[in-house]
Amino acid sequence: MSDSRKYDILVWGATSFTGTRLVEYLALNSPPGTRVALGGRNKSKLEGVKQSLAAKLADVAIDIGAMDIVVGDSADLGRLCEIVAQTKVVASTVGPYTVYGSELVRACVTEGTDYCDITGEFPWVKRMHRELNDEAVSKNVHIASMCGFDCIPADLGCFMLAQYARDELNQPLQHAKGSIVGIRGGVSGGTLATLVNQISVERKLLWRKLKSMLSSNSDGRSSASRQANVPSKSFQWGIIHYDDALQRWQTFWIMSMVNSQTAGWAGRTLNYGPGFSYSESMSARNLIHAIGIAVGLLYGLLLMMFGPTRYILYALKIVPRPGEGPSEEFTRNGFFSLHLEASTASGAVYGKVSGTSDPGYGETITYMGESALCLAFDRDKKFRPGVYPPSVIMGAALLRRLRDKGCQFDVGRAPIAAVAIASDQGSKKEQ
Numbered sequence: 001m002s003d004s005r006k007y008d009i010l011v012w013g014a015t016s017f018t019g020t021r022l023v024e025y026l027a028l029n030s031p032p033g034t035r036v037a038l039g040g041r042n043k044s045k046l047e048g049v050k051q052s053l054a055a056k057l058a059d060v061a062i063d064i065g066a067m068d069i070v071v072g073d074s075a076d077l078g079r080l081c082e083i084v085a086q087t088k089v090v091a092s093t094v095g096p097y098t099v100y101g102s103e104l105v106r107a108c109v110t111e112g113t114d115y116c117d118i119t120g121e122f123p124w125v126k127r128m129h130r131e132l133n134d135e136a137v138s139k140n141v142h143i144a145s146m147c148g149f150d151c152i153p154a155d156l157g158c159f160m161l162a163q164y165a166r167d168e169l170n171q172p173l174q175h176a177k178g179s180i181v182g183i184r185g186g187v188s189g190g191t192l193a194t195l196v197n198q199i200s201v202e203r204k205l206l207w208r209k210l211k212s213m214l215s216s217n218s219d220g221r222s223s224a225s226r227q228a229n230v231p232s233k234s235f236q237w238g239i240i241h242y243d244d245a246l247q248r249w250q251t252f253w254i255m256s257m258v259n260s261q262t263a264g265w266a267g268r269t270l271n272y273g274p275g276f277s278y279s280e281s282m283s284a285r286n287l288i289h290a291i292g293i294a295v296g297l298l299y300g301l302l303l304m305m306f307g308p309t310r311y312i313l314y315a316l317k318i319v320p321r322p323g324e325g326p327s328e329e330f331t332r333n334g335f336f337s338l339h340l341e342a343s344t345a346s347g348a349v350y351g352k353v354s355g356t357s358d359p360g361y362g363e364t365i366t367y368m369g370e371s372a373l374c375l376a377f378d379r380d381k382k383f384r385p386g387v388y389p390p391s392v393i394m395g396a397a398l399l400r401r402l403r404d405k406g407c408q409f410d411v412g413r414a415p416i417a418a419v420a421i422a423s424d425q426g427s428k429k430e431q
Contacts, residue, residue: 007037007087008376010070012104013094014038015045018118018368021361022093024053025369027062029405031377037068039083040094046071074100080107091372092117097145098124105143105387109135114142114375116390118368120150122258126265129387136386142379143387144394146262147371148364152390153338153353154178154259154280155266156399156409159391161342161351162272164411169346172273176263176342178280179246180253185326185334185358240290241281245341245348245415250281251290254297266389273344283339326358334358339416352416354408363407370401 009026013019019040026036038046046069054065070086072079074094084090084107094100097119108115109132119125125145136143146155158176165171239252259280267276284290303309326334336359340351355363371390375383378397390398403409410416 118148171344
């Protein structure tokens with residue numbers, strides 16, 4: 001892509017809780033001279049974000065006060081085309097993406113502009129793939145969705161395992177599983193709004209996926225895995241099960257549905273192995289604790305699905321409204337740890353992905369910021385054009401960037417220590 005474009009990165013939705021923090025991250029971590037613009041539909045709010053960040057970050061390589069502001073509406077395709085034609089990369093934080101994201105992606109493909117987002121709305125991403133992938137490939141455009149905590153740890157984690165198995169063992173992967181063994185983090189109102197919208201729009205599909213997970217006969221493998229006669233080995237599981245390798249009870253993890261679909265899609269696209277699939281769960285202290293976590297999460301989702309109960313939760317400040325989120329101190333004190341295990345014909349390989357801040361905000365901002373910078377400055381012939389998860393498009397380049405920023409992505413033949421328990425709520429980080 002030509003450097004003649006006015007901006008390197010446009011942060012679309014810069015007034016959102018996550019968008020403001022993404023602008024701050026880029027100001028602190030971009031190479032000198034990086035041209036960043038702030039975009040959204042409300043000029044006065046965008047000006048307010050720029051002024052507050054300029055006062056907060058007076059001494060950074062990028063002059064926030066000099067950042068341009070571009071204004072448009074997510075439903076105005078013509079205006080969006082005018083906007084995205086000015087930038088090399090669009091980094092969008094405007095969700096729910098099912099409602100506000102389609103025209104922006106369409107504009108990026110039309111104008112030959114690369115794009116990344118932090119959606120976890122897998123059905124929407126697949127729809128964008130069906131509608132726009134062929135055009136994106138023909139124009140060499142890269143549309144990388146799910147570049148936040150949804151779904152970088154699982155997506156790049158499985159990419160890392162497959163790369164290791166191929167390079168060190170000359171073996172394909174058969175199946176991979178992940179367990180959240182430690183986590184502490186908050187949630188923003190925007191994330192909850194996106195989750196509620198996804199449940200409402202895709203209720204039947206999500207229910208089918210959940211019923212499959214609830215089945216005690218489920219082994220975590222895809223139908224392709226079974227048809228390929230890939231052995232399930234030690235990966236037998238239901239929604240609550242005991243993991244022999246971790247020696248811990250496993251339970252429902254709220255992000256498992258989107259992560260399993262995303263990592264599975266990437267694995268099929270990049271050919272990790274015949275019938276490759278991925279399953280995910282959360283570690284608990286014991287069986288009673290595992291049941292309690294599953295019931296609590298499912299009950300919480302049920303309450304958020306209906307307007308009257310959702311209004312009560314907002315009124316009582318049990319959950320944040322859109323635009324609200326965890327404090328900076330809470331974000332700094334968060335963490336997560338994902339343990340990975342994959343089977344090959346010659347034995348298992350293990351991985352660990354972890355972060356040292358709130359996964360939904362601290363780590364997500366790092367993942368999204370580095371994804372945008374990767375598209376803007378690292379793009380080469382190895383990048384795969386189209387509408388795909390980040391591992392398919394950026395792969396090793398993004399993995400290298402995240403490791404350089406201190407994000408842990410470790411892999412080897414032996415299990416990698418993981419001692420925290422997910423539902424201890426981070427009373428202490430891993431030692």
